[in-house]
Amino acid sequence: MKNIHLSQIETSNYFSDIYSKNISFENMPWITWAVDIDLLNNVINWKFNNPLKIFEIWCWIWTESIFLSKIGHKLTSIDLSKDILKLAFMNSNIYWVNIDFKEFDITKNIENQFDLGIYDLVIDRACFHHILPENRLIYMSNVSKLLKSNWELYIRWFSDKMSPSISWDGPFRLSENDFYETFNDLFWNIKINYYKNIPAPEKNKKEQIWISFNASKI
Numbered sequence: 001m002k003n004i005h006l007s008q009i010e011t012s013n014y015f016s017d018i019y020s021k022n023i024s025f026e027n028m029p030w031i032t033w034a035v036d037i038d039l040l041n042n043v044i045n046w047k048f049n050n051p052l053k054i055f056e057i058w059c060w061i062w063t064e065s066i067f068l069s070k071i072g073h074k075l076t077s078i079d080l081s082k083d084i085l086k087l088a089f090m091n092s093n094i095y096w097v098n099i100d101f102k103e104f105d106i107t108k109n110i111e112n113q114f115d116l117g118i119y120d121l122v123i124d125r126a127c128f129h130h131i132l133p134e135n136r137l138i139y140m141s142n143v144s145k146l147l148k149s150n151w152e153l154y155i156r157w158f159s160d161k162m163s164p165s166i167s168w169d170g171p172f173r174l175s176e177n178d179f180y181e182t183f184n185d186l187f188w189n190i191k192i193n194y195y196k197n198i199p200a201p202e203k204n205k206k207e208q209i210w211i212s213f214n215a216s217k218i
């Protein structure tokens with residue numbers, strides 16, 4: 001499939017380019033102002049005795065980080081793009097939450113960049129499906145280093161049951177097998193769920209089919 005991921009540089013250029021052009025949310029095809037329905041269902045199952053330490057990969061503007069902070073969790077959120085992080089920071093101030101935002105490329109060496117082995121949850125929505133196949137293992141290894149043993153990765157991506165975009169560009173469509181191939185060695189207790197685009201992005205009304213995975217670090 002042809003896609004924007006001809007190289008990791010192109011992926012980051014793609015996002016930096018969009019974000020630096022005087023951001024208009026209406027023109028971002030993935031915009032949705034609501035928290036993902038699958039996240040809401042999962043939140044109910046997370047252990048709530050204590051606030052969780054959550055690491056969000058590719059936070060984009062704010063939606064899920066701010067929601068999770070508002071209900072009491074402690075968030076570290078990263079994105080490639082400095083521009084989008086500035087905006088995320090401004091929005092976290094509007095919502096009176098304190099999130100540790102950091103510019104970081106998750107396909108780079110994570111040692112000395114973050115405290116390792118301290119997170120209860122690593123979450124990712126719509127991010128792994130931008131990662132090139134050759135960078136998937138470093139992604140997995142970084143996630144595993146961030147997490148405490150027995151704690152969880154929660155990841156959502158476009159399913160291979162969803163049709164490609166009309167122009168055949170955009171994120172990869174991935175299968176359950178892609179998860180097993182990448183994460184099987186260091187993760188277990190895997191729960192899989194398929195769901196449709198609820199809430200739908202305001203712009204792009206095309207049906208999206210997502211898969212979510214919950215998996216514990218060995």
Ligand SMILES: C[S@@+](CC[C@H](N)C(=O)[O-])C[C@H]1O[C@@H](n2cnc3c(N)ncnc32)[C@H](O)[C@@H]1O
Nearest residue numbers: 015058059060079080081104105106107125126
């Ligand atoms: C489609 S958005 C998804 C955002 C959000 N999680 C959501 O569900 O709406 C993808 C984001 O990933 C960021 N990104 C792309 N490649 C990255 C990388 N290698 N490391 C960190 N962030 C990256 C982009 O800057 C962009 O903000």
